[in-house]
Amino acid sequence: MNQLKIALVSLNPTVGDLSGNYTKILAARKEAAAADLVVYSELCLIGYPPEDIVLKGAFQKAAMDKVVELAAVTEDGGPAMLIGSCWREGGQLYNAAILLDQGKIAAIHYKVDLPNYGVFDEKRVFARGPKPKAISFRGVKLGVMVCEDMWQPDISENLKIDGAEILVVLNGSPFEQDKHSERQTLAEARIRENNLPLIYVNQVGGQDELAFDGGAFSLNRDGELAARSLNWQESIIITNWHKKDGSWTCDMGEINDVPKGYAAIYQAMVTGLRDYVRKNHFPGVVLGMSGGIDSAISAIVAVDALGAENVHLVMMPSKYTSEESLIDAAICADWIGARIDNIPIDPAVQAYDNMLAGQFAGTDEDTTEENLQSRIRGVMLMAISNKFGYMLLTTGNKSEMSVGYATLYGDMCGGYSVIKDLYKTDVFAISAWRNENYPDGVLGPKGKVMPENIITKPPTAELKPDQKDQDSLPSYEVLDDILECLVESEMTVDDIVARGHTRETVARIEHLLYIAEYKRRQAPPGVKLTRRNFGRDRRYPITNGFRNARLD
Numbered sequence: 001m002n003q004l005k006i007a008l009v010s011l012n013p014t015v016g017d018l019s020g021n022y023t024k025i026l027a028a029r030k031e032a033a034a035a036d037l038v039v040y041s042e043l044c045l046i047g048y049p050p051e052d053i054v055l056k057g058a059f060q061k062a063a064m065d066k067v068v069e070l071a072a073v074t075e076d077g078g079p080a081m082l083i084g085s086c087w088r089e090g091g092q093l094y095n096a097a098i099l100l101d102q103g104k105i106a107a108i109h110y111k112v113d114l115p116n117y118g119v120f121d122e123k124r125v126f127a128r129g130p131k132p133k134a135i136s137f138r139g140v141k142l143g144v145m146v147c148e149d150m151w152q153p154d155i156s157e158n159l160k161i162d163g164a165e166i167l168v169v170l171n172g173s174p175f176e177q178d179k180h181s182e183r184q185t186l187a188e189a190r191i192r193e194n195n196l197p198l199i200y201v202n203q204v205g206g207q208d209e210l211a212f213d214g215g216a217f218s219l220n221r222d223g224e225l226a227a228r229s230l231n232w233q234e235s236i237i238i239t240n241w242h243k244k245d246g247s248w249t250c251d252m253g254e255i256n257d258v259p260k261g262y263a264a265i266y267q268a269m270v271t272g273l274r275d276y277v278r279k280n281h282f283p284g285v286v287l288g289m290s291g292g293i294d295s296a297i298s299a300i301v302a303v304d305a306l307g308a309e310n311v312h313l314v315m316m317p318s319k320y321t322s323e324e325s326l327i328d329a330a331i332c333a334d335w336i337g338a339r340i341d342n343i344p345i346d347p348a349v350q351a352y353d354n355m356l357a358g359q360f361a362g363t364d365e366d367t368t369e370e371n372l373q374s375r376i377r378g379v380m381l382m383a384i385s386n387k388f389g390y391m392l393l394t395t396g397n398k399s400e401m402s403v404g405y406a407t408l409y410g411d412m413c414g415g416y417s418v419i420k421d422l423y424k425t426d427v428f429a430i431s432a433w434r435n436e437n438y439p440d441g442v443l444g445p446k447g448k449v450m451p452e453n454i455i456t457k458p459p460t461a462e463l464k465p466d467q468k469d470q471d472s473l474p475s476y477e478v479l480d481d482i483l484e485c486l487v488e489s490e491m492t493v494d495d496i497v498a499r500g501h502t503r504e505t506v507a508r509i510e511h512l513l514y515i516a517e518y519k520r521r522q523a524p525p526g527v528k529l530t531r532r533n534f535g536r537d538r539r540y541p542i543t544n545g546f547r548n549a550r551l552d
Helices: 018-031 053-054 057-074 153-161 179-194 261-279 293-306 323-336 348-357 367-388 398-403 424-436 452-456 476-488 494-499 503-515 517-521
Strands: 003-010 037-039 079-089 092-101 102-111 135-137 140-146 166-171 198-202 204-207 210-213 218-219 223-226 234-243 245-250 283-288 311-315 337-342 391-394
Touching: 003 198, 003 218, 003 348, 018 057, 053 057, 057 092, 057 102, 079 102, 079 140, 079 166, 092 135, 092 140, 102 140, 140 153, 166 179, 166 234, 179 198, 179 218, 179 494, 204 261, 210 261, 223 234, 245 261, 261 293, 261 424, 283 293, 283 367, 293 311, 293 323, 293 391, 293 424, 293 452, 311 323, 323 337, 323 452, 348 367, 367 391, 367 424, 398 424, 398 476, 398 503, 424 452, 424 476, 476 494, 476 503, 494 503, 503 517
Parallel strands: 003 037, 037 079, 140 166, 166 198, 283 311, 283 391, 311 337
Antiparallel strands: 003 234, 079 092, 092 102, 135 140, 198 218, 204 210, 218 223, 234 245
């Protein structure tokens, strides 16, 4: 065989939806009918990551039965399929790449390198596969790898020794900043080491906290990029291969650009929210609109992801809410075309004040009364959510969640957050970016979507007179730099101080970061954007006596 057509398919599966994913797989095969082989992403039949659902015996059997059904389809003489699914053999459960051809299961490769760091926990559910061997497909030897198998050189080296002619990698690689460059760099390294071309196929879509950017590509053995699909959407790209002088080469084909920087982050936010809402069958979202930047960008992402008709905004002013905030919230809602209602909370605040008057007699007002306002708003939003079925979208950013400047059972109420993993300085930057850019595939309007005043005015919770965030926190430029050092890089206090921060400030922020862990444990999920998000990547104890620096 000297000519070969290989289709690279990035699908958006739903974890556990075996019938729905089966249908997607077959629809893609039909569309790629001209191909000899259709390559899908890691665990595409069962969805990735399956977590502990894959330990359920009934689920394993149902998945394996679906693989057999898919194999039978290939008896029609059409393309073979290389799919990802779980497979049980010898009492062990494996993460498998399975070749289906001519009506049968032609070969199975078991994932060898099981990641157990960050968001990954595969050693918990899968057994490690044996030393891999190349898979023979119609006279061509394929060096099949599953995701992490590509990250170390030994597996591809073993496949080359066993006669592999083309490296084929099935992936469930979630998005984080600059991840695409890292993937391609690793792929290029495997190519240089083995002098073999490589195919890379990745999942697309949102699954709980994770967003997958897709972006299948093909590289020739000289490292030249021959084809690359669109990111952030389901795609099928057919690559043409020919064999000359004993080596396979991919003809130059369609090469799409990769979104980078804030363009990529924004797509991850839209994708994460859209699929969380749709896959969990919510009709839309409701959120509290304060006139501040966090709720504004959350509302804009929601409209871009779901359409304005599926986004309900609620302004809940108190006696501390400024006229400026009311105007800013109304303008933003008008610009994005979303419904906004105004429900003052003063009657409820007064009722609680009266109810608690005896208990609080002889005490001064403090954060208790501030938090009460936030909790009243949370109760109101949850009531609207319960009544109409819309999911409540929370609006807290990573800076606030880091230091505990969020109210349990108040502004932390809800089912999902699109800015949970976005520092406040990035919230400002991405809001300005969205005003100047119109991302691909969004449902919101073109042009400016956020009033400039929301971006430029000093942030405030408006829970007491003339309140500003910087009354109790350092500037967000300082705070976010310290937090990135502590959270993303695990730097020592001495090293952070050497960057120009005072030891007192760093020690205080470290202390706030640690004591807020109990709040973060109760926070809703939110799309992963950075290398270390709270919950999956960074798992700290609530009870924690360690401090790198002590407060005086």
